[in-house]
Amino acid sequence: MREAVLERRIVPGSKLPSSRALAADLGVSRNTVLYAYEQLAAEGYVETRVGAGTYVVDSLVSGMPAGGRGRRPGGGRRKLSSLGVRLARDGSLGLGDQRREATRYEFRFAGAGHEQETLNAWARLVGRRARSLSRAPTGYQRPGGSSELREALAGYLARARGLTCRPEQIVVTQGSQQGIDLCLRLLVDAGDRVVIEEPHYAGYGSCLRACGASVLHVPVDAAGMQVELVAGLEHAKVVCVTPSHQFPTGGVMPLSRRLRLLDWARQHGTVVLEDDYDGEFRHEGRPIECLHSLDPEQQVIYLGTASRMLFPALRIGWAVVPEDLVEACQRLKAIADRDTSSLEQLVLADFIGGGWLERHVRRARKRYAVRRAAFLEGLGRELGSRAELAGASAGTHALLRLPELPASRFADLRQACRERGVGIYSAAQCYARPPDCVELLAGYASLEEPDIAVGVRKLREALDSLGAISQTP
Structure with missing residues (x-):
């Protein structure tokens, strides 16, 4: 009924059917119709006249064109701020390529591994605070x-x-x-x-x-x-x-x-x-x-x-x-x-x-060091000189450069990895002038050591499947 009023299919001043008649016509309870009329009255669409019935408000001015509430062209005529213009034009602003790969071997650089002891401690503290609010x-x-x-x-x-x-x-x-x-x-x-x-x-x-x-x-x-x-x-x-x-x-x-x-x-x-x-x-x-x-x-x-x-x-x-x-x-x-x-x-x-935080950091540092070692060992075994690594002396990720694969083939590599259950992420978004070959932000913190070894092997298999040709002479 809202749309009918806004689209002028029910014109201002029109009398609506009685609640009994409309309920019988629609096969619903009269109370349902009464609630609908009350809501329309509260929103300003209709008014009840004592002894005369329910009418569409005479002074109602339609804010909708004929044809309903569907999306229409014309939004481009809106005047945006200079910030709004930059956001609308530059698709790289905001989240960027943050899509998480739903894979078994997830080399996501923002991931982190958690000990159950840390999670249990956090849960206890949440419960204690919630109970004592x-x-x-x-x-x-x-x-x-x-x-x-x-x-x-x-x-x-x-x-x-x-x-x-x-x-x-x-x-x-x-x-x-x-x-x-x-x-x-x-x-x-x-x-x-x-x-x-x-x-x-x-x-x-x-x-x-x-x-x-x-x-x-x-x-x-x-x-x-x-x-x-x-x-x-x-x-x-x-x-x-x-x-x-x-x-x-x-x-x-x-x-x-x-x-x-x-x-x-x-x-x-x-x-x-x-x-x-x-x-x-x-x-x-x-x-x-x-x-x-x-x-x-x-x-x-x-x-x-x-x-x-x-x-x-x-x-x-x-x-x-x-x-x-x-x-x-x-x-x-x-x-x-x-x-x-x-x-x-x-x-x-x-x-x-x-x-708890400092205990967690000490344990996590040891855990990440072991996973880092597994990652470095796997890269050395599977890729050797085919990969160049930077940034592994600290943190929970490293920058992995694959000189033999042109940057334009990252999507192919991601798909080949996805088919093997491996999630990889490009570092291209970190450059004003993207590199000429594929570079990956490779996080290892959220994977157990056996999974790191398998994931790196599958990454090598994906690279092999592309038949990459070295760009170096």
């Missing part, structure tokens, strides 16, 4: 996050990453991606120059293109961003780096480069955005202290995440911001989504306070 924790938190979690994080970061800050400097976010977005929106206007690594985490590229920044790509090598190439750049508002484990190539920035980068940033008034997404997981020696720990002048904004340490479904990250940016960052967070899930924040605070 009072009105305060169930209300809105401050945009910066729960005070309990910020205090726990400040202690953890000092112990684990050598980072000293006041709890009030921490802004809790919905994962590190929101932290990236908030910081860039806070600091960057359209046309501002921003320096990022090449290759880089695709989330930075998406945010920067969305805000219309002028992006300067600085190449990386085995030691991360080539900071000496930054020296000649001027008027850069922000420089974005992953110094503890460059994403995706895995380089670890040495102290000399870190100090040189900080000195350059101080001289030019540039903010350094440090993404420490998995700095806890280093397999050769102790974890490197973060860049923020070398910065007494608060040029660095530090980003971290629980998603990589624990499990991706836990959408909690944090930004440690300079004192003068705290209020502005919290207000921007409030505009975005007011606050992060209160219950999960409180559970994570308990998880850190009870020592």
